[in-house]
Amino acid sequence: MSDSIDIINAFALLTNFVILPALSYGSQLALGALAVTLVYSILRFSNFAQGDSMAFGTMLVILISGYMISKGWTITGFPTAILAIPLALVGMSIYLLLMDRLVYRHYRGIKIKQSIVGITASIGVMFITGGIVRFFLGASAQRFGDGERFIFSVREFKAFTGLQQGIALKTSQFLTITLAILLVAFLFYFLQKTKTGKAMRAYSDNKELALLSGIDPDKVVRITWLLVALFTTIAGTLYGLDKGFAPQQYHLLLLPIFASVIVGGIGSPIGAIAGAFLVAFSEIFLTYAYKKFLIYLLPLSMHPNSLVQLIGTEYKYAISFVILIIVLLIKPTGLFKGKVIVDE
Amino acid sequence: MNNIKAIWEANKVIASFTIMGLILLFVGMNQSWALALGIFNMSLISAIMALGVNIQWGYAGLFNVGIMGFAALGGVSVVLIAQQPVTEAIDAGGMKMFLSLIIGAVTVITGVLLNRRGVNKWLTAVVVVIGYLITRYYFSEAADLIEKVDPAITGYLGGFGLPIAFSWIVGGLAAAGAAWWIGKITLGLRTDYLAIATLGISEIILYVIKNEDWFVRGLKNVYGLPRPVPYEVDMQQSEWFQNIIAWLHKSELQLLTQSEQIDQLGIYVREAAVVFVKLCYSSLFIAILGAFIILSNLALNSPWGRKVRAIRDNEVAASAMGKNIKRQHLQIFVIGSAIVGVAGALLVTYDGIFIPTAYQPLRFTFLIWVMVILGGSGNNLGSVLGAFIIWFIWIQAGPMGLWVVEMLGNNIQEGGVFLEFIEDRVHYLRLVFMGTILLLIMRFSPGGILPEKNKEL
Numbered sequence: 114m115s116d117s118i119d120i121i122n123a124f125a126l127l128t129n130f131v132i133l134p135a136l137s138y139g140s141q142l143a144l145g146a147l148a149v150t151l152v153y154s155i156l157r158f159s160n161f162a163q164g165d166s167m168a169f170g171t172m173l174v175i176l177i178s179g180y181m182i183s184k185g186w187t188i189t190g191f192p193t194a195i196l197a198i199p200l201a202l203v204g205m206s207i208y209l210l211l212m213d214r215l216v217y218r219h220y221r222g223i224k225i226k227q228s229i230v231g232i233t234a235s236i237g238v239m240f241i242t243g244g245i246v247r248f249f250l251g252a253s254a255q256r257f258g259d260g261e262r263f264i265f266s267v268r269e270f271k272a273f274t275g276l277q278q279g280i281a282l283k284t285s286q287f288l289t290i291t292l293a294i295l296l297v298a299f300l301f302y303f304l305q306k307t308k309t310g311k312a313m314r315a316y317s318d319n320k321e322l323a324l325l326s327g328i329d330p331d332k333v334v335r336i337t338w339l340l341v342a343l344f345t346t347i348a349g350t351l352y353g354l355d356k357g358f359a360p361q362q363y364h365l366l367l368l369p370i371f372a373s374v375i376v377g378g379i380g381s382p383i384g385a386i387a388g389a390f391l392v393a394f395s396e397i398f399l400t401y402a403y404k405k406f407l408i409y410l411l412p413l414s415m416h417p418n419s420l421v422q423l424i425g426t427e428y429k430y431a432i433s434f435v436i437l438i439i440v441l442l443i444k445p446t447g448l449f450k451g452k453v454i455v456d457e
Numbered sequence: 458m459n460n461i462k463a464i465w466e467a468n469k470v471i472a473s474f475t476i477m478g479l480i481l482l483f484v485g486m487n488q489s490w491a492l493a494l495g496i497f498n499m500s501l502i503s504a505i506m507a508l509g510v511n512i513q514w515g516y517a518g519l520f521n522v523g524i525m526g527f528a529a530l531g532g533v534s535v536v537l538i539a540q541q542p543v544t545e546a547i548d549a550g551g552m553k554m555f556l557s558l559i560i561g562a563v564t565v566i567t568g569v570l571l572n573r574r575g576v577n578k579w580l581t582a583v584v585v586v587i588g589y590l591i592t593r594y595y596f597s598e599a600a601d602l603i604e605k606v607d608p609a610i611t612g613y614l615g616g617f618g619l620p621i622a623f624s625w626i627v628g629g630l631a632a633a634g635a636a637w638w639i640g641k642i643t644l645g646l647r648t649d650y651l652a653i654a655t656l657g658i659s660e661i662i663l664y665v666i667k668n669e670d671w672f673v674r675g676l677k678n679v680y681g682l683p684r685p686v687p688y689e690v691d692m693q694q695s696e697w698f699q700n701i702i703a704w705l706h707k708s709e710l711q712l713l714t715q716s717e718q719i720d721q722l723g724i725y726v727r728e729a730a731v732v733f734v735k736l737c738y739s740s741l742f743i744a745i746l747g748a749f750i751i752l753s754n755l756a757l758n759s760p761w762g763r764k765v766r767a768i769r770d771n772e773v774a775a776s777a778m779g780k781n782i783k784r785q786h787l788q789i790f791v792i793g794s795a796i797v798g799v800a801g802a803l804l805v806t807y808d809g810i811f812i813p814t815a816y817q818p819l820r821f822t823f824l825i826w827v828m829v830i831l832g833g834s835g836n837n838l839g840s841v842l843g844a845f846i847i848w849f850i851w852i853q854a855g856p857m858g859l860w861v862v863e864m865l866g867n868n869i870q871e872g873g874v875f876l877e878f879i880e881d882r883v884h885y886l887r888l889v890f891m892g893t894i895l896l897l898i899m900r901f902s903p904g905g906i907l908p909e910k911n912k913e914l
Contacts (some may be wrong), residue, residue, distance in 0.1 A: 244888025
């Protein structure tokens with residue numbers, strides 16, 4: 114077999130096991146990171162409940178889609194979970210607005226360090242949310258995807274191209290990337306073009322000035338939580354469709370999400386997206402075992418014996434942490450000039 | 458009515474501790490003394506942890522969301538100090554492991570030095586990556602060799618075989634080291650960064666403990682750690698102990714026949730041995746907790762304490778007075794984490810086994826937080842009281858919840874499946890319950906039960 118085919122095979126392998134997974138994981142992180150950034154820009158605190166909120170949204174989707182499947186309200190080949198999102202979104206919005214009304218609103222009215230009290234309160238909310246999720250679904254992992262698993266499978270791809278290595282496109286990956294693009298486009302349109310979006314940006318840039326120009330703060334906060342509900346539910350559902358649902362896993366997503374937000378620059382939506390893809394690609398590139406890839410590229414004498422894995426898979430969360438530390442050491446404002454690096 | 462209120466205000470501390478003591482006495486009389494002492498001892502350990510967190514949060518307003526990680530470092534140090542070394546494993550892979558760790562350390566130091574000298578960043582990166590690859594090569598080989606040595610019983614390097622009391626100090630030092638590193642990077646930046654970094658480091662510490670079997674056996678747990686107090690079995694066999702118990706129960710024993718007396722005495726001795734061992738632990742923990750409380754109260758009332766509170770209450774003003782805020786925060790963060798590390802070591806000493814999966818953020822990080830905030834942030838005695846109350850609720854809430862569910866179950870005949878479901882999951886509601894307590898106190902009584910006295914300088 115000629116060398117060029119080997120190179121194509123090697124890259125097909127890489128696309129299947131590294132690039133596609135990293136793209137979809139990055140999109141899921143980006144949606145979560147956008148939710149954190151939104152809360153940060155408007156409410157001025159880091160939302161520690163984000164991971165568990167994603168679990169809560171996914172829980173709603175699982176319960177609703179379970180009911181839909183039992184009633185037979187499905188579309189053949191299409192994941193029912195996606196059909197359940199609109200209804201789950203309503204539930205999630207109610208939950209977040211309720212939490213805002215019961216917990217966060219009180220502290221906005223008093224003069225106090227918003228960042229500290231916000232974190233403490235959100236940690237309280239985090240545990241309440243986590244407890245509710247575990248109460249209804251238990252702590253163990255489960256899968257809830259149905260319908261076609263693949264848009265095209267490895268076998269179909271091989272038959273079509275004649276390559277040794279195939280690329281499969283999972284339905285969940287395809288949906289993740291498409292939905293992420295749509296949502297991000299919607300968010301940027303909303304923030305740049307609509308009146309409410311402009312009000313939100315003004316509020317985020319300078320609260321006092323925004324209030325003086327007659328912007329209704331309650332409305333801005335309400336819209337923020339609605340957007341957070343949208344991003345959180347969809348990010349959680351897509352992550353669950355891709356990797357399965359486990360409450361602890363969602364809780365731990367907090368780390369890569371925060372890393373993404375800080376790497377990109379707190380409060381900057383573009384930064385959050387860039388940060389998310391940086392974190393996702395580093396995580397998957399560093400934990401992938403390159404043995405097969407190198408066998409395609411190197412001459413026989415240089416074939417590796419070990420897995421050629423830079424970091425064990427069990428340490429993937431450590432990677433986001435290390436990225437976080439490096440950014441804090443070198444450029445604490447993040448790649449896209451975040452808001453502030455010291456307390457206001 | 459006003460009178461009662463005034464008396465309560467004046468004797469709040471004594472009154473609340475007395476009530477807590479009476480509740481524990483009640484548990485001892487009605488359930489069992491072993492249970493009551495068990496709760497008491499765990500409360501003492503939690504109180505030490507809460508004290509450490511109170512120093513960080515109450516004195517300086519620093520956010521530590523990684524209490525679990527620091528406690529786990531304390532636990533690891535117990536294994537590393539007190540366990541006997543496994544000579545076969547050391548012969549098999551000890552040297553290689555040592556070598557790989559040395560190469561790793563050299564790599565890190567070279568990387569830092571090159572970076573400081575301003576050498577080209579790419580060159581530095583290349584050096585670090587090559588060093589890392591060499592380290593990893595030797596490291597995985599050594600780890601394999603060590604883990605192959607009798608994996609069912611050992612499969613790890615063991616410890617130094619030193620007296621267990623050393624491990625409490627080492628645990629404190631290990632936690633302090635980790636805290637220094639984290640604090641150095643994140644303090645001085647936004648408040649949230651410290652919280653996020655501590656959250657991250659605590660998870661990573663646990664990943665390392667769970668996955669590196671050669672280190673402290675990973676998920677296989679470490680059993681049979683040595684004890685600082687006598688074993689129950691030895692107590693049962695020692696004559697003086699039997700004589701004391703016989704003397705204590707003299708009147709009851711006299712009513713029985715000879716053979717019955719011996720049987721009954723055996724039962725009494727067995728129960729008493731458990732209680733006695735727990736009491737030994739209690740006195741040990743009380744001594745350590747007392748020492749920490751006295752020291753931290755002295756510190757809080759010294760010029761140092763005033764400086765710390767001044768920084769907490771108004772950073773800008775304190776900074777204008779020439780206080781180095783970042784250094785002060787770092788110092789406090791390290792001290793607080795060290796105390797948490799000591800408490801983590803005491804906890805593993807008390808349990809006698811090291812189980813990595815027992816470290817749950819809820820149990821270690823969150824519960825301690827609720828203790829500090831409920832008791833009264835900034836008040837050391839408040840943290841101790843908070844520890845007792847919350848631990849008591851934590852232990853008794855499960856049985857009480859189940860009891861309520863069962864009561865309902867007796868009355869409702871239908872819906873058995875539903876009840877079974879609730880019985881199965883009811884313990885997760887503790888999360889919701891504790892979260893609610895935290896939010897309620899924050900909202901309606903931010904000072905806690907025993908608010909800080911010298912809040913206003």
